[in-house]
Amino acid sequence: MSIRILTLCLAMIVAVAGQVQAQQGPLRIEITEGVIEPLPFAVPSFQPESAEAGQLANDLARVVAQDLIGTGLFREIPASAFISTVSDFNAEVQYADWKAINAQALVTGAVNVSGNNLTVKFRLYDVFSGAELGDGLQFSGTTDGWRRMAHKVADAVYSRITGESGYFDSRVVYVSETGPKDARKKRLAIMDYDGANVQFLTDSSAIVLAPRFSPSGDRVLYTSYESGFPRIYVLDIGSVQRRVLESADGTMSFAPRFSPSGQTVVFSLTQGGNTDIYTMDINSGQSVRLTNTPSIETAPSFSPDGSKIVFESDRSGTQQLYVMPATGGEATRISFGQGRYGTPVWSPRGDLVAFTKQNAGRFHIGVMRLDGSEERLLTASFLDEGPTWAPNGRVIMFARETQGAGGSSTLYSVDISGRNLRPVPTPEGGSDPSWSPLQK
Amino acid sequence: MNRILTVPLLIATLGLAACTDPARFGADGTGAGAGSANALNGGIVPGSASDPTSPAYFQQTIGDRVLFAVDQSNLTPEGQITLDGQAQWLLSNPDYQAVIEGHADEQGTREYNVALGARRANAVREYMVSKGVPGSRMRVVSYGKERPIEICSEESCYAKNRRAVTVLAGGLTS
Numbered sequence: 213m214s215i216r217i218l219t220l221c222l223a224m225i226v227a228v229a230g231q232v233q234a235q236q237g238p239l240r241i242e243i244t245e246g247v248i249e250p251l252p253f254a255v256p257s258f259q260p261e262s263a264e265a266g267q268l269a270n271d272l273a274r275v276v277a278q279d280l281i282g283t284g285l286f287r288e289i290p291a292s293a294f295i296s297t298v299s300d301f302n303a304e305v306q307y308a309d310w311k312a313i314n315a316q317a318l319v320t321g322a323v324n325v326s327g328n329n330l331t332v333k334f335r336l337y338d339v340f341s342g343a344e345l346g347d348g349l350q351f352s353g354t355t356d357g358w359r360r361m362a363h364k365v366a367d368a369v370y371s372r373i374t375g376e377s378g379y380f381d382s383r384v385v386y387v388s389e390t391g392p393k394d395a396r397k398k399r400l401a402i403m404d405y406d407g408a409n410v411q412f413l414t415d416s417s418a419i420v421l422a423p424r425f426s427p428s429g430d431r432v433l434y435t436s437y438e439s440g441f442p443r444i445y446v447l448d449i450g451s452v453q454r455r456v457l458e459s460a461d462g463t464m465s466f467a468p469r470f471s472p473s474g475q476t477v478v479f480s481l482t483q484g485g486n487t488d489i490y491t492m493d494i495n496s497g498q499s500v501r502l503t504n505t506p507s508i509e510t511a512p513s514f515s516p517d518g519s520k521i522v523f524e525s526d527r528s529g530t531q532q533l534y535v536m537p538a539t540g541g542e543a544t545r546i547s548f549g550q551g552r553y554g555t556p557v558w559s560p561r562g563d564l565v566a567f568t569k570q571n572a573g574r575f576h577i578g579v580m581r582l583d584g585s586e587e588r589l590l591t592a593s594f595l596d597e598g599p600t601w602a603p604n605g606r607v608i609m610f611a612r613e614t615q616g617a618g619g620s621s622t623l624y625s626v627d628i629s630g631r632n633l634r635p636v637p638t639p640e641g642g643s644d645p646s647w648s649p650l651q652k
Numbered sequence: 653m654n655r656i657l658t659v660p661l662l663i664a665t666l667g668l669a670a671c672t673d674p675a676r677f678g679a680d681g682t683g684a685g686a687g688s689a690n691a692l693n694g695g696i697v698p699g700s701a702s703d704p705t706s707p708a709y710f711q712q713t714i715g716d717r718v719l720f721a722v723d724q725s726n727l728t729p730e731g732q733i734t735l736d737g738q739a740q741w742l743l744s745n746p747d748y749q750a751v752i753e754g755h756a757d758e759q760g761t762r763e764y765n766v767a768l769g770a771r772r773a774n775a776v777r778e779y780m781v782s783k784g785v786p787g788s789r790m791r792v793v794s795y796g797k798e799r800p801i802e803i804c805s806e807e808s809c810y811a812k813n814r815r816a817v818t819v820l821a822g823g824l825t826s
Contacts, residue, residue, distance in 0.1 A: 394802070419795070440793065464770060464793065467763040485777075510764060554760075554761035555762075570761075
């Protein structure tokens with residue numbers, strides 16, 4: 213018996229396109245569209261190996277479980293069902309006891325706290341095959357960073373079972389919102405991917421829009437009205453120091469994103485009422501105009517290899533998606549469905565673009581291939597907008613604004629099959645999320 | 653509320669424009685400024701919406717905003733009449749600068765709406781330039797969908813949010 217392998221949905225989309233190569237053997241789950249049986253797992257409280265470790269041993273196990281449950285791919289067997297207890301991290305696992313409660317995966321851990329130093333060990337067991345899946349791992353750090361260590365454990369578990377890289381040890385920068393629509397206050401905030409550890413990066417004295425992480429996760433580009441006009445700023449997350457990217461008087465600049473190298477910023481600049489796409493070297497300030505049309509060109513996003521840019525334009529009469537070389541030049545339209553398409557974002561895997569679609573009075577978050585094929589709408593509501601990719605390209609976060617005078621904005625995540633739609637908890641309203649790369 | 657007020661008061665605006673536009677009447681040597689002052693100064697409160705030299709007059713009597721159709725930035729005939737009044741006022745009150753703010757309703761993505769608001773603000777600016785207001789006195793800014801004045805999610809609110817507002821800056825304060 214081997215642990216059931218979860219095949220994530222995108223792999224299935226590919227498989228469907230080229231005739232499914234069904235995985236052989238009765239013990240592997242194929243996740244087909246609309247059918248998913250979450251994999252049952254157990255995470256007993258981790259073992260405290262020092263007197264001070266008791267609380268963290270419990271908390272770490274809870275965060276690991278929450279990470280796995282939050283994917284929608286796993287289901288936790290509650291501790292009340294356990295037959296065995298795990299009292300020694302190195303003791304032999306009683307597989308029969310875990311098999312009896314149908315826990316297919318078992319995660320055990322041990323925690324040592326010494327002053328501010330924290331060490332976490334874990335093991336992952338494939339209960340039905342009666343063996344460890346991968347080797348035990350140990351992470352060391354400080355007690356302040358205990359949640360990150362839990363996320364690293366969960367990333368390793370997720371990765372071993374799904375064959376995909378994880379995304380739990382990551383952060384999200386977003387716009388935190390309070391107040392009614394006609395007096396909304398906005399400020400930049402950063403948090404862990406699951407909504408923990410929120411910190412505010414700006415005050416709400418000026419409108420701020422659409423923060424975007426640098427490829428190394430240490431800086432954020434965003435648009436602020438603090439000068440009275442929209443301008444692009446780059447903010448160092450560690451020092452919270454910011455500087456404006458200079459632009460000519462009488463212009464407006466917005467919708468920035470980093471290139472994969474982190475050296476170049478692609479953005480929109482409006483002059484004389486016309487909006488086009490430019491790049492700027494972030495150090496020299498030297499800019500290059502990439503589009504030159506009387507239509508609106510905005511929301512540019514680099515391909516992961518840096519060679520292309522996907523953007524939106526209304527040159528055809530309505531907002532549609534286009535791909536052009538990163539140096540400018542001829543653009544190819546890729547969206548042809550009903551309605552309007554905006555805010556394209558290239559997936560970190562390079563295979564898909566996520567977008568916002570407006571059609572028949574509804575908004576959708578969707579994905580399509582870069583040639584425009586295989587469009588899939590993942591959500592539908594009064595106003596869904598602004599997708600951002602998890603570092604593994606399997607999950608998308610976006611903002612949903614509710615209708616009417618009392619409307620407010622909330623962050624949500626959804627996986628790229630359209631399953632597992634769930635709100636991301638934030639202390640205030642949230643919009644314009646940007647997901648960081650996996651932390652080092 | 654603004655729309656209701658604007659219609660009857662525009663008559664006064666146009667009257668003023670006709671009296672004070674040197675391009676139209678200067679050649680006749682009618683002494684435009686003095687004429688308008690004589691015609692309108694009887695019993696008005698300085699600085700109020702009935703004082704043609706006041707920002708309040710610009711905002712309320714002429715109307716400080718024009719509205720746009722969905723996803724459009726072309727000026728309506730009604731909007732052009734308002735802007736004729738705004739241009740005249742700016743020409744008659746050269747101490748003032750203006751910032752033209754473009755706005756969109758919430759039906760649209762954030763970046764696109766910033767660009768759409770810029771188109772609207774620029775349409776107003778270009779119209780004013782065509783009426784003789786020096787471009788150097790006007791700046792444009794777009795707020796996209798970030799600053800609605802009406803908050804319902806219906807066309808009655810959206811129609812008022814799709815706007816370009818001319819905000820006066822500088823000038824003598826009284």
